[in-house]
Amino acid sequence: MSEFDFLTGIEDVPPMPIVIAPAPILRQVTRDVRPEDMAHLRAQLPGMFSAMYKAPGIGLAAPQVGLDMRFALVDVAEEGADPAPMVLINPEIITDSEQMAAREEGCLSLPNQYAEVVRPEAIRVRYRNLAGDIIESDADGLLATCIQHEMDHLDGVLFIDHLSTLKRNMIMRRLTKEQKFRRR
Numbered sequence: 001m002s003e004f005d006f007l008t009g010i011e012d013v014p015p016m017p018i019v020i021a022p023a024p025i026l027r028q029v030t031r032d033v034r035p036e037d038m039a040h041l042r043a044q045l046p047g048m049f050s051a052m053y054k055a056p057g058i059g060l061a062a063p064q065v066g067l068d069m070r071f072a073l074v075d076v077a078e079e080g081a082d083p084a085p086m087v088l089i090n091p092e093i094i095t096d097s098e099q100m101a102a103r104e105e106g107c108l109s110l111p112n113q114y115a116e117v118v119r120p121e122a123i124r125v126r127y128r129n130l131a132g133d134i135i136e137s138d139a140d141g142l143l144a145t146c147i148q149h150e151m152d153h154l155d156g157v158l159f160i161d162h163l164s165t166l167k168r169n170m171i172m173r174r175l176t177k178e179q180k181f182r183r184r
Helices: 003-007 033-052 141-154 165-183
Strands: 060-061 072-074 084-097 098-107 111-121 123-130 133-141
Touching: 033 060, 033 072, 060 098, 060 141, 072 141, 084 141, 098 141, 111 141, 111 165, 133 141
Parallel strands: none
Antiparallel strands: 060 072, 072 084, 084 123, 098 111, 123 133
């Protein structure tokens, strides 16, 4: 079963609820996915893809939907282009470039909050795919940024942790205020 198999009828799949900061699970280091976890992981994918696409977002890590497992979804295909979904299971960055790049980031767990984050421009990532194959892949630009952002989630790190304390606190105050306003 491939990543594309989970997209059939995705518009009819209810999205999994996305966990909003400062929920404690977003600060936990996830555990590796084990072979016995694969059936549960596959069962979660339709709802996760649905949540990511409907948000809309380009990545979603397991902790963002309350799962304590080391995997993430990524799809940086441009709007109108064919989907390019990736499921990265137990990903690790093997190498990264010395060249850094600044890119505006947002996060589905910090809705409507954005800031410029500096990360390596290019990476080489190793992960398992849904078939259990070990994949090594080079990524740069938006894909590299997205993979690094989602992998941060797997280590309990949010994009705001790459900012100054002042900027991080401003974003969290603004998020708290917006969330209180939404609940009314």
